[in-house]
Amino acid sequence: MHGLLLTGFMSTFGKSSFRRTAGAHRIATHLRQLGWDIEVLDFVMGWSLAQLKEYTNSRVQSSTKFIGFGGTFPIWSPVLVAYFDWIKEIYPNITIIAGGQISNLYKIQADWYIDGFGERALEALLKHLTGTSTEKLKYQIFSNGRKIIKGNLDYPSFPMKSLLIKYQDRDFINQNETLVTELGRGCIFNCRFCNFPILGVKEDHSRDAEDLYIELQDTYDRYGVTSYHLADETVNDYTKKLEKFASATRRLDFKPTMVGFARADLFAARKQDWDIMLEMGFVGHHYGIESTNMDSLKIIGKGMDPDKLLTGLLEGRDYFKKHGTYKGQVSLIAGLPHETPESLDKSLKWFNNNWSTESVMLFPLYIPKNDGRDTASKLTLEWESHGYRETEIDLFPNILKRYSKLPTQYGVGDSLLEHTGLSWENNVWNVEGVYKKIFEFYMSPDYSKTYGPVVWSVSEWKLAFDKPFDYFIDKTIAEIKADQGISGIVLESVIIKQQVLVQDYITKKLNWKS
Ligand code: B12
Ligand code: SF4
Numbered sequence: 001m002h003g004l005l006l007t008g009f010m011s012t013f014g015k016s017s018f019r020r021t022a023g024a025h026r027i028a029t030h031l032r033q034l035g036w037d038i039e040v041l042d043f044v045m046g047w048s049l050a051q052l053k054e055y056t057n058s059r060v061q062s063s064t065k066f067i068g069f070g071g072t073f074p075i076w077s078p079v080l081v082a083y084f085d086w087i088k089e090i091y092p093n094i095t096i097i098a099g100g101q102i103s104n105l106y107k108i109q110a111d112w113y114i115d116g117f118g119e120r121a122l123e124a125l126l127k128h129l130t131g132t133s134t135e136k137l138k139y140q141i142f143s144n145g146r147k148i149i150k151g152n153l154d155y156p157s158f159p160m161k162s163l164l165i166k167y168q169d170r171d172f173i174n175q176n177e178t179l180v181t182e183l184g185r186g187c188i189f190n191c192r193f194c195n196f197p198i199l200g201v202k203e204d205h206s207r208d209a210e211d212l213y214i215e216l217q218d219t220y221d222r223y224g225v226t227s228y229h230l231a232d233e234t235v236n237d238y239t240k241k242l243e244k245f246a247s248a249t250r251r252l253d254f255k256p257t258m259v260g261f262a263r264a265d266l267f268a269a270r271k272q273d274w275d276i277m278l279e280m281g282f283v284g285h286h287y288g289i290e291s292t293n294m295d296s297l298k299i300i301g302k303g304m305d306p307d308k309l310l311t312g313l314l315e316g317r318d319y320f321k322k323h324g325t326y327k328g329q330v331s332l333i334a335g336l337p338h339e340t341p342e343s344l345d346k347s348l349k350w351f352n353n354n355w356s357t358e359s360v361m362l363f364p365l366y367i368p369k370n371d372g373r374d375t376a377s378k379l380t381l382e383w384e385s386h387g388y389r390e391t392e393i394d395l396f397p398n399i400l401k402r403y404s405k406l407p408t409q410y411g412v413g414d415s416l417l418e419h420t421g422l423s424w425e426n427n428v429w430n431v432e433g434v435y436k437k438i439f440e441f442y443m444s445p446d447y448s449k450t451y452g453p454v455v456w457s458v459s460e461w462k463l464a465f466d467k468p469f470d471y472f473i474d475k476t477i478a479e480i481k482a483d484q485g486i487s488g489i490v491l492e493s494v495i496i497k498q499q500v501l502v503q504d505y506i507t508k509k510l511n512w513k514s
Contacts, residue, residue, distance in 0.1 A: 001035070001036050001065050003066045004038070004060075004064070005028055005070075006024075006041045006068065007020075007024035007069070008045045012407060012495075016043045016044070016046030016047075016498075016499075016502050017460065018460065020043075020180065021042075022072070022179070022181065022182070023070060023099070024068070025165045025171070026163065026164075026182075027068070027099070027122060030119040031123070034123065037063075040168075040171060042171065044075070044080070045075055046499065054510060056087070064094055065129060065130065066094060066096070067097070068099060069084075069110065070099035070100040070103060072101070074105040074107075084108060095129055097113075099113070099115075099121075100118075101116060102115060112139075112149065113146050114148075115148055115149065115150050116150065116151035117158055117185060120155040120156065121155035124155050139154075152197045157185070158186055159184065159201075160185065161211065162208065163183075163184075164215050165181060167222075167223070169222075170509070173219065173223040174223070174501065175224035175225060177227070178227035178229055178259070178458075180230075180231050181212070181216070181229070182207065182231045183230055183232050184232055184241070186205040188234070188237045188238065189237070191300055191377075192377060193379040193380075195377045196233055206245075210248065212245055213249075213251055216228070216249070217252055217253065220253060226254050226255070226257060227459060227469065228256055228257070232261065235261060235262050236263060236270075237263065239270060242273055242280065242282075249280045249281060250279065256280070257283060257325075257469045258283070259282075259284030259455050260282060261288065262285040262286065262287055264288075264289050265309055267316050268308065268309050268312020269312065271316075274319055274323075275323075277320075278323055278324045283324060283326050284329075286455055286456065287313070287328065288331050289302075290333045291332060291333065291347065292343075292347040293306070293339055293344075293347070295337075295338035296338045299338065300337075300379065310350065310354070317358070325469070326473070328355075328359070330358075331361040331363060332344070332362050334362055334438055335364055336365055337387065340429075344437065348362075357452045359451050360451055361454065362437075364434045365431070365434065366421050367379075367380055367421060369422055383422070383424070386426075387426045388424045389424065390424060390425075391423045391424065391425045393423075396421070396423055396431075398432055399431065403435045406438070406439055406442055407489050407491050407492075448481070448490075451476060452474075453477060453480070457494075461480070464494040464497035465480075465484055477490055
């Protein structure tokens with residue numbers, strides 16, 4: 001049996017980013033292990049309609065059962081509307097399956113939707129479609145009539161001892177690429193504002209160390225890749241996990257560079273982890289600090305004394321820089337309970353003075369409405385008790401008009417605003433005020449003169465400027481711009497260069513013969 005998986009990642013400017021999403025490759029690896037012939041098409045946002053048609057005509061065969069579509073984030077474009085209409089017309093017997101963490105947010109009109117981690121749900125659906133299962137398929141019909149399989153609830157793909165991704169030569173992996181992999185699924189913590197569905201995990205939810213070793217050594221041997229994004233909610237949740245994976249990376253024929261989410265309180269408190277992280281090459285950290293206001297932190301469940309945390313963070317940064325390399329990023333949320341414009345300014349000032357060449361990201365407090373997600377954070381469910389009200393007039397149209405074109409490296413802008421968030425207010429400010437604050441923060445000339453690139457985006461900047469990870473350490477965005485001779489917005493230059501790589505991939509893919 002044969003299937004195609006179309007996937008991609010959208011850049012801030014709505015174009016295809018040369019960033020692979022791990023989900024489809026992970027799904028493909030899983031199905032191949034079950035005997036399916038699966039091909040992944042990456043960077044789907046960069047393909048023209050004619051190219052997509054040419055590709056599909058060259059791949060579809062009598063055994064093609066389905067075309068899957070999905071990614072880590074909801075992606076869509078007018079080309080895809082026309083493409084899937086065409087599929088329905090020309091290949092009416094092929095089932096269209098959409099998948100992703102919240103696939104109901106997708107605009108695609110698919111035959112089936114799979115929400116959450118999808119390996120086992122897709123396996124069950126394919127057995128159902130091919131008549132090879134006697135078990136009744138579990139699915140729900142959502143209010144908009146869509147048939148949705150709730151992967152995380154009914155076919156949990158966690159914990160999994162193997163989370164292996166095996167790329168194929170027809171994926172045309174580039175040596176300088178940063179690939180995404182996972183150490184485990186779920187988080188041992190349970191922060192009140194967190195919307196992730198697998199929280200408070202008690203048992204070991206990590207993959208086998210050997211499984212990681214095989215994947216990393218293989219991608220190095222075949223393509224020369226040394227850079228990774230770790231897709232764990234919290235990479236440093238417990239020391240044993242770090243030790244386990246250091247035992248795998250120690251045996252590699254190369255030294256990997258890894259970027260991932262780390263809890264700053266644990267990083268600051270557990271100095272014993274520092275050498276292990278350095279040994280793993282886990283040197284790019286994103287810390288969701290969220291606030292430095294104690295009252296706000298208590299409510300969200302990240303209650304470490306902020307002074308202690310910030311001191312520990314600087315100490316850790318200095319240790320990493322002395323003994324290896326380091327790129328750190330903190331993210332803050334504007335609009336948390338007890339946070340005021342003044343308390344936020346105090347935090348921003350601290351980072352401005354102490355965190356130069358690293359990165360700071362500011363996100364708006366997002367309270368989701370019913371958008372089909374399996375779980376909502378505790379804070380989301382009890383927002384009224386924290387003094388939030390829904391505004392009488394929806395503020396989002398205004399926000400969209402004024403702030404959606406914010407050229408940040410991710411997180412605000414069109415993609416986020418399309419989500420069905422609550423238009424909230426409290427006694428201090430409202431969601432529009434929060435967006436205004438965020439806009440001013442990013443648009444201030446100080447931003448690029450103080451901070452470096454977002455730690456996740458270094459993967460794209462590396463490729464665009466053909467420079468190693470270390471080139472982006474200890475440099476502000478303004479310094480990188482000057483060094484590269486860029487006069488406009490640096491992200492535009494990154495994206496223009498990425499489009500060349502996307503086109504090169506498309507050409508190779510179209511010319512590929514089995
Ligand atoms: C790493 C990460 C990031 C990184 C991405 C780096 C990178 N290289 O890709 C960064 C920091 C940039 C990021 C940013 C954001 N993130 Co984020 N992120 C993650 C995280 C932790 C891991 C993503 C990942 O790679 N997972 C591993 C792969 C294997 O999973 P996957 O791609 O989702 O694939 C699985 C399923 O989706 C499904 N699937 C995928 N494709 C397909 C296709 C088919 C056909 C099928 C059937 C199934 C299927 O099966 C796959 C295997 O199980 C997830 C949470 C999580 N653990 O997944 C949040 C998560 C994806 N992020 C989320 C959010 C909200 C954001 C932001 C909007 C945050 C913000 N406030 O700005 C931004 C938006 C970014 C953008 N659009 O530009 C949400 C997305 C919710 C949603 N609406 O879909 C998640 C799910 C966390 C959460 N629950 O809140 N993120
Ligand atoms: S915010 Fe981070 S640490 Fe807290 S529960 Fe969510 S994933 Fe875990």
